[in-house]
Amino acid sequence: MDSSLVKLRSRLEVYKAMTDGGNIADCPVRDVIQGLNGKSSSLLTAALAEQPYRFGELRRLVPDISQRMLTQTLYDLQRDGYVHREVFPTKPPSVEYSLTELGRSMFDALQHLLQWAENNHDAVREARAGFDAAGLNPGG
Amino acid sequence: MDSSLVKLRSRLEVYKAMTDGGNIADCPVRDVIQGLNGKSSSLLTAALAEQPYRFGELRRLVPDISQRMLTQTLYDLQRDGYVHREVFPTKPPSVEYSLTELGRSMFDALQHLLQWAENNHDAVREARAGFDAAGLNPGG
DNA sequence: AGTGCTGGTCTCTTTTTGAGACTATCACCC
């Protein structure tokens, strides 16, 4: 674990140098992670890691996403190479979305964070509650 | 790896049930990950995982973030329990931000994704380039 | 001919983000 911290230091300097240079696209974190930052990107990737899904299925699976955002998020995931989109000439035509190899590889890394979120959801909620309560009564 | 896929299926169903029920806050992915989705949250967490930093230092470390967003992102990270904020009554007063235990734990999970981003930055860029090129010339 | 399914797009409104001017306090310098 300490060794990863050592690696981290140099990595951070790389990030800094790159953003410092002006070209943000050269910073992997900004460039890659930002593409995953959509409000439902993680969830959709998780769904597609399970199995391929069609547009309408994804919509039902993640009901609080608007069609517009679902379209756009899938488009972005496809553009970044995580998702494959295939149109079947049925009547009416159906569209199937699936994870590419790159997408599956990315999801393997993302999964750690999803797992953490699940394990620590309560801790985060408690932190929020405590913070808000303290904020309302700052007069110590 | 396959066993994690099995776990995933049931997990996804939990997500679905929870968003389906209407209360999005009960879905760990939406609730936790969304708090990390800020454009620079990952980068700031990475910086603070290295060592504590002061406000101005963070601003210089991540130059393309506005003061306003830096303030707000740090506030959000603090509220979710990842970051500790300490004011020192120097003249002028200085404020130091550091990772809490929870934040460090979260970063351990996040780090996989950061590492992946670094390793696969080129692949993502190529995917984008290929997608855009194909999009301009769709007539097959 | 009307209804439903498919996978979207278009418009309008609200929310989020970005850029950057402005605040307040105190040490230092002249």
Add this chain to the structure above:
DNA sequence: GGGTGATAGTCTCAAAAAGAGACCAGCACT
């Protein structure tokens, strides 16, 4: 004793992103 610089922010205005939901087009079924 007044201007300058450092600290860590806040405030306002403009632009970008996201959400809600109406609308579109093609075809099967009735």
